[in-house]
Amino acid sequence: MGAPQSTWLFVLLLLTQGLPPRVAAEGPESSDGPSSGQEPVWLTDVPTAVEFIAAAEVAVIGFFQDLEIPAVSVFHSMVKQFQDVAFGVSTNSEVLTHYNITGNTISLFRLVDNEQLHLDSEGIENIDDTKLSRFIEINSLHLVTEYNPVTVIGLFNSLIPIHLLLMINKASPGYEENMQRYQKAAKQFRGKILFILVNSGVKENGKVISFFKLKESQLPALAIYQTLDDEWETLPIAEVSEEQVQNLCDGFLQGKRLRDNHESEERAQKVEL
Incomplete structure (x- = not known):
């Protein structure tokens, strides 16, 4: 990327420290x-x-x-x-x-x-x-790429500056159905948004989830992130729907951000302190 390294990608790289040096890339099979x-x-x-x-x-x-x-x-x-x-x-x-x-x-x-x-x-x-x-x-980035210590390097070097993360436990009921809908939505945004799966059942991935100020009780959730300016939004969901994903992505691409909500939360926390 021509832009400076983003906070999110820098954090992702830091999260790989101390983890196994080689993990097989597990992308959902099409x-x-x-x-x-x-x-x-x-x-x-x-x-x-x-x-x-x-x-x-x-x-x-x-x-x-x-x-x-x-x-x-x-x-x-x-x-x-x-x-x-x-x-x-x-x-x-x-x-x-x-x-x-x-x-x-x-x-x-x-x-x-x-x-x-x-x-x-x-x-x-x-x-x-x-x-x-x-x-x-x-370098094997798929329409949906599972986050792990190996694939994070490819994600870091991706040409696509907007990333959408689905944070869900792969052992949860309905996981396969949710992934099918997530993959189908990913095809609509090929070349525009990089779709990522974060398995919340993996202990080390808790750091990724906490980066977006989410708790286990709020999962599954979607997080969309702009690597060039560190803008991001989160959306706790009951299940994945194509319409929900499309609306979130379309809104983000059009600049319809809810960043003010995050800023309000931060200001409120500062006031409380």
């Missing part, structure tokens, strides 16, 4: 997501590659001029590990040219913000399972 095949898809021409990338929330493609390099076997080993990521391979010169690839490269494409990220040639030469797995875990 019914129309990539299949759990054991081999990457061969992309033999530009139209096939374009269609493949457009159909996946997260696509990882190995652009290889040489299939004998060690990186190829490392790349293939990732397919089983990441069931919710689409993997493709191309050696076609026209495909490589279309994506401005000049050497052996592994690239990750994100639907949520149309971002294209590359491992450079030097990184490819020294790649191993751990490094490539980390690259994919950190």
Whole structure:
């Protein structure tokens, strides 16, 4: 981002300190997501590659001029590990040219913000399972991304400045139905708002919840946040509804904020002190 680091994202990074260094990214799986095949898809021409990338929330493609390099076997080993990521391979010169690839490269494409990220040639030469797995875990942002110590780095680097957080216990009754409605709403705001899931059943996530001045008794809740100016709103809810999410997002995008309410609360607290 070109703007200064926001308070919220800075806090998110601080919250990861002392937590396990590697946590598998658990994004809600989409019914129309990539299949759990054991081999990457061969992309033999530009139209096939374009269609493949457009159909996946997260696509990882190995652009290889040489299939004998060690990186190829490392790349293939990732397919089983990441069931919710689409993997493709191309050696076609026209495909490589279309994506401005000049050497052996592994690239990750994100639907949520149309971002294209590359491992450079030097990184490819020294790649191993751990490094490539980390690259994919950190950068795999979905239409709904679950917050954890690994995905927070990708959230921090997202091109989308407005984040919507659903804070809910994944063990609560009706969770699956709520998530389906939340995912459906997320599709309407692709490229405008980044949708995040915060599992309130995870003890460490209590710090995220308290950042928005929410209590466990007020959950589930939605919190929408503008990373560029630290504006935010919260909305305790009984359950997720598409209309409710859409109204909150539309209002925030149009500048209809309830920030005055927060300021009034803060002033009242100061007066009491």
